[in-house]
Amino acid sequence: GQNIDQPTEMTATEGAIVQINCTYQTSGFNGLFWYQQHAGEAPTFLSYNVLDGLEEKGRFSSFLSRSKGYSYLLLKELQMKDSASYLCAVLDSNYQLIWGAGTKLIIKP
């Protein structure tokens, strides 16, 4: 079967750095997405990785290792507004998006 694993919940301090991991086992791979979802709101796009390596976008970076079936989202200089759920999703060989259950990130002052 297809599976996406992420930690259920993480806590970090304002101003710090946090890394949210995602491991996947899917039938084929055509890219990996990270989305942010604030409570009661819709998911919004953060990043897309299809090649190995690190993609940096401001305070957020996303890393992919296809051989290890692994990705992480790195958030720097954490702000209170970063409190949200972070969803990892993989595009499989049929170009269907397989979603993880999401990681709830709690930021403390």
Next chain:
Amino acid sequence: IAGITQAPTSQILAAGRRMTLRCTQDMRHNAMYWYRQDLGLGLRLIHYSNTAGTTGKGEVPDGYSVSRANTDDFPLTLASAVPSQTSVYFCASSDGTSGSGGTDTQYFGPGTRLTVL
């Protein structure tokens, strides 16, 4: 530009009733999707449409139907609602047409919170 709109925002429905959730996008995207999101589970695809006039089944299609008469609208119908369909429903769209996910970013509507009693 509104992006994607969904209606209603929330609804409480008696079991056995018929309900249509509306979704409209103004980005001229080819592909549209319906997901349900339940606590502790990832987003699950119900139905999708790669282009106007075509639809396909996702992971959890039973009890739901869709139509795609034009590019902008993609309504989701529950023919006879059951309590297990209590969920938050998200509509999304993307410019991609490959399979049910496409290679392009999906953009989400604000969601409809549905409670079936």
